[in-house]
Ligand SMILES: CC(=O)N[C@H]1[C@@H](OP(=O)(O)OP(=O)(O)OC[C@H]2O[C@@H](n3ccc(=O)[nH]c3=O)[C@H](O)[C@@H]2O)O[C@H](CO)[C@@H](O)[C@@H]1O
């Protein structure tokens with residue numbers, strides 16, 4: 041009976057695929073699986089989860105979705121389990137989205153290796169596809185090929201996808217070289233309160249871009265000009281630095297950018313620009329000198345580096361579940377301060393010798409953390425632009441502080457409301473006191489308890505809640521985890537591979 045059911049589903053999938061005119065390999069690429077797995081599914085020889093059916097429905101954009109309307113995804117977490125073994129860090133969301141935007145600079149074919157298959161990347165791909173850029177997953181869904189059209193059709197832009205990501209703002213830099221007048225939807229992303237775009241406008245104005253904003257749309261007009269003196273960024277932000285780099289890359293001349301971020305995604309973008317033939321001096325510092333190339337038409341192959349924030353997340357998973365875990369491929373330069381603080385708190389950890397990431401530039405290590413008796417840090421935890429403690433890593437210190445003995449003050453001066461979301465941990469037994477919208481006092485250690493709750497609408501706090509659920513004895517439910525999938529690829533499955541018990545499910 042059960043087998044018969046699988047055969048019928050397999051046949052429906054095959055029909056839908058053929059209706060779309062796709063080969064098994066094309067469907068496999070879209071799903072990030074192998075042709076042989078698709079073949080098995082179609083013949084009814086493979087158990088298939090509701091999740092996979094929903095993904096196939098989405099990929100084929102077919103009536104087959106009636107098999108399982110893909111409502112929001114939820115997680116059911118059986119907590120209190122120790123993790124063990126080793127887990128690899130994936131490439132970073134923030135570099136991948138910047139590189140996708142940067143591919144608009146290139147008239148040639150761009151191949152990006154091992155791009156994270158995450159919702160944020162999917163949104164940018166939807167936007168790129170809607171304006172005529174051809175993209176496809178190649179090599180069994182691992183790598184991404186991007187081929188731009190001669191002319192972009194910006195009028196056809198997928199506004200819904202664009203509004204779901206902050207990164208759309210990084211279209212401004214490349215587009216100012218391609219058109220004299222264009223419109224873009226407002227940038228979105230996590231609900232982190234007001235996030236300024238003014239520093240972007242100030243920097244890009246120097247290249248002749250003027251933007252007026254009305255009713256959710258940026259109206260851009262370009263009268264190309266040359267920055268005659270260094271561009272001084274008013275904030276040392278990551279995406280603003282990237283936007284200035286993207287504008288400078290095709291500017292015919294030398295552009296100096298001061299107060300530049302030297303964070304990981306900016307460095308990855310600089311390495312990519314170099315692969316495109318754009319010389320960038322000062323990579324890793326706060327002054328970048330860009331030798332622009334007016335026409336970029338090259339077939340380029342680049343491997344973005346691993347995500348330090350994912351590394352921090354996995355490290356925090358090990359700490360809160362009191363596990364011994366090896367986290368492989370950790371970009372150590374971008375986690376050094378975090379590790380120094382954790383060492384002071386008493387974390388037992390050691391690292392392998394360094395080895396290069398596939399981009400040949402970023403230094404990686406394998407990091408092993410062991411169950412430790414942690415003490416609250418003496419000083420507050422607060423972020424700073426790189427080389428400070430990473431702003432996106434601050435939320436993980438809330439979960440770690442909750443398992444340490446004593447009181448930890450966390451001061452997130454950056455975002456209006458990210459610290460507030462951390463108090464969701466109280467529903468799982470945490471003792472976090474909000475002192476004001478930016479400061480939380482965490483009292484540890486915590487006796488976690490299971491709970492059912494909605495995901496906070498911000499990526500890192502959502503993952504922090506998931507980690508606490510993994511530590512809490514019993515079964516917890518985390519509802520509507522789109523925001524986690526925005527930045528992490530198959531997080532539940534990957535944590536399960538090192539001993540977690542997390543099931544994904546949807547309301548049908
Ligand atoms: C796609 C991407 O790469 N996103 C990252 C990027 O977003 P992004 O670069 O877009 O960050 P924002 O520009 O929103 O900056 C974050 C906040 O910090 C403030 N600010 C920033 C720098 C500064 O020197 N002074 C200052 O006040 C901004 O006003 C804003 O309120 O950087 C953020 C901060 O590292 C990260 O959380 C995001 O994950």
Ligand SMILES: C=C(OP(=O)(O)O)C(=O)O
Pocket residue numbers: 206207229230232432499500527
């Ligand atoms: C805030 C984040 O990202 P974004 O800039 O994409 O909203 C994040 O990665 O935590």
